[in-house]
Amino acid sequence: xxxxxxxxxxxxxxxxxxxxxxxxxxxxxxxxxxxxxxxxxxxxxxxxxxxxxxxxxxxxxxxxxxxxxxxxxxxxxxxxxxxxxxxxxxxxxxxxxxxxx
Amino acid sequence: xxxxxxxxxxxxxxxxxxxxxxxxxxxxxxxxxxxxxxxxxxxxxxxxxxxxxxxxxxxxxxxxxxxxxxxxxxxxxxxxxxxxxxxxxxxxxxxxxxxxx
Amino acid sequence: xxxxxxxxxxxxxxxxxxxxxxxxxxxxxxxxxxxxxxxxxxxxxxxxxxxxxxxxxxxxxxxxxxxxxxxxxxxxxxxxxxxxxxxxxxxxxxxxxxxxx
Amino acid sequence: xxxxxxxxxxxxxxxxxxxxxxxxxxxxxxxxxxxxxxxxxxxxxxxxxxxxxxxxxxxxxxxxxxxxxxxxxxxxxxxxxxxxxxxxxxxxxxxxxxxxx
Amino acid sequence: xxxxxxxxxxxxxxxxxxxxxxxxxxxxxxxxxxxxxxxxxxxxxxxxxxxxxxxxxxxxxxxxxxxxxxxxxxxxxxxxxxxxxxxxxxxxxxxxxxxxx
Numbered sequence: 001x002x003x004x005x006x007x008x009x010x011x012x013x014x015x016x017x018x019x020x021x022x023x024x025x026x027x028x029x030x031x032x033x034x035x036x037x038x039x040x041x042x043x044x045x046x047x048x049x050x051x052x053x054x055x056x057x058x059x060x061x062x063x064x065x066x067x068x069x070x071x072x073x074x075x076x077x078x079x080x081x082x083x084x085x086x087x088x089x090x091x092x093x094x095x096x097x098x099x100x101x
Numbered sequence: 102x103x104x105x106x107x108x109x110x111x112x113x114x115x116x117x118x119x120x121x122x123x124x125x126x127x128x129x130x131x132x133x134x135x136x137x138x139x140x141x142x143x144x145x146x147x148x149x150x151x152x153x154x155x156x157x158x159x160x161x162x163x164x165x166x167x168x169x170x171x172x173x174x175x176x177x178x179x180x181x182x183x184x185x186x187x188x189x190x191x192x193x194x195x196x197x198x199x200x201x202x
Numbered sequence: 203x204x205x206x207x208x209x210x211x212x213x214x215x216x217x218x219x220x221x222x223x224x225x226x227x228x229x230x231x232x233x234x235x236x237x238x239x240x241x242x243x244x245x246x247x248x249x250x251x252x253x254x255x256x257x258x259x260x261x262x263x264x265x266x267x268x269x270x271x272x273x274x275x276x277x278x279x280x281x282x283x284x285x286x287x288x289x290x291x292x293x294x295x296x297x298x299x300x301x302x303x
Numbered sequence: 304x305x306x307x308x309x310x311x312x313x314x315x316x317x318x319x320x321x322x323x324x325x326x327x328x329x330x331x332x333x334x335x336x337x338x339x340x341x342x343x344x345x346x347x348x349x350x351x352x353x354x355x356x357x358x359x360x361x362x363x364x365x366x367x368x369x370x371x372x373x374x375x376x377x378x379x380x381x382x383x384x385x386x387x388x389x390x391x392x393x394x395x396x397x398x399x400x401x402x403x404x
Numbered sequence: 405x406x407x408x409x410x411x412x413x414x415x416x417x418x419x420x421x422x423x424x425x426x427x428x429x430x431x432x433x434x435x436x437x438x439x440x441x442x443x444x445x446x447x448x449x450x451x452x453x454x455x456x457x458x459x460x461x462x463x464x465x466x467x468x469x470x471x472x473x474x475x476x477x478x479x480x481x482x483x484x485x486x487x488x489x490x491x492x493x494x495x496x497x498x499x500x501x502x503x504x505x
């Protein structure tokens with residue numbers, strides 16, 4: 001998985017029938033030190049994430065291991081909303097607080 | 102998934118039998134800011150996309166999760182045609198309008 | 203899938219039993235503009251491609267979706283031989299003709 | 304698989320139900336010469352690794368081939384804790400000793 | 405698949421139970437022109453390769469398509485030992501001879 005920030009939403013009314021009703025979010029990968037990267041993914045959001053939230057994205061066949069995405073042609077999902085993480089014993093991020101970096 | 106622009110078509114009359122009848126499109130990946138990239142994929146088009154349209158491409162085993170591509174040796178499909186997307190609350194692209202960037 | 207040129211052959215007499223009889227080809231990825239790249243793959247050739255031919259390579263679990271490669275430990279196959287492709291309405295390559303670039 | 308160092312922990316209380324109880328660790332990939340890289344993965348830890356330990360990370364569908372992760376939307380796991388490795392006959396790392404490089 | 409050189413061995417006594425008895429080798433990817441690269445993989449060796457031998461590595465779910473690795477959390481295997489390969493009609497490598505480059 002990787003940590004990403006939800007930065008937007010994609011709308012596609014014409015899609016394969018089995019993708020109906022699955023929200024598509026634009027996610028920008030960020031580093032553990034909270035730096036944005038140039039890597040973007042369109043992920044199905046099964047968590048109801050809000051814009052600006054930091055999330056975990058799971059890719060590949062693992063993206064189909066939920067009730068909502070089973071047997072769907074989606075290769076990335078938001079499967080968690082991050083509360084906090086620490087690196088080398090120091091908190092890097094806590095949801096709802098000002099970013100410490 | 103990633104956002105791409107359909108830029109061309111590939112014709113291959115000699116292919117594995119189970120690929121017959123599946124159109125092959127050349128798709129160039131683009132950034133959320135509408136910049137073209139140097140990344141290209143040949144994807145099976147199950148949506149009937151036109152050249153110049155922006156589409157979503159799903160890769161890997163997820164590309165086989167449609168009736169048309171089930172059990173086929175294809176590793177990428179066009180599974181949606183993009184109508185619009187927004188980043189940080191601002192519309193980046195709307196199908197049929199002049200590109201805003 | 204990606205477009206590649208068959209540039210060579212690999213011989214390996216010691217291999218897992220279920221790989222016996224599957225020809226292994228060296229394929230160099232090329233761009234849609236016919237430029238060679240530094241990316242190479244060893245692919246099982248289920249099409250009988252010749253050296254110098256441009257082919258489509260399918261990767262990952264999709265490489266096992268043929269009768270010859272089902273349940274084999276191969277992660278890339280040549281699944282088509284390219285006749286022609288066009289980009290932005292202009293033919294980039296036609297098999298058997300001098301390359302237009 | 305790749306060799307990585309466990310450098311931190313991610314906490315996410317909101318996640319898909321089938322991810323409950325699976326610890327999420329931040330792993331930094333390192334080279335065989337013990338140099339840290341800029342590549343990070345969030346992996347499910349099925350081994351109980353400690354921070355600072357060097358581990359093996361398995362990715363993709365292979366990350367679901369354990370009792371704990373079967374059918375879960377996780378695309379990376381810590382599946383081993385490294386004791387030692389050697390390159391060209393010379394020991395590069397031995398767990399518990401000062402790093403030889 | 406890619407061509408790699410076996411350059412070392414990894415020992416991990418603490419690993420998931422279903423990885424017991426599977427040797428782990430360090431493999432450095434090399435180019436068709438016999439140049440070493442900075443890409444390394446830890447692969448399960450089902451062939452009994454020796455250090456210095458050139459091998460083929462298969463990745464992803466394809467790494468589980470052998471009796472020894474079926475349903476194991478390994479994402480790369482050595483599935484062949486290379487005898488020889490040629491590029492553009494010229495032999496690049498023959499096992500047991502001095503490397504021609």
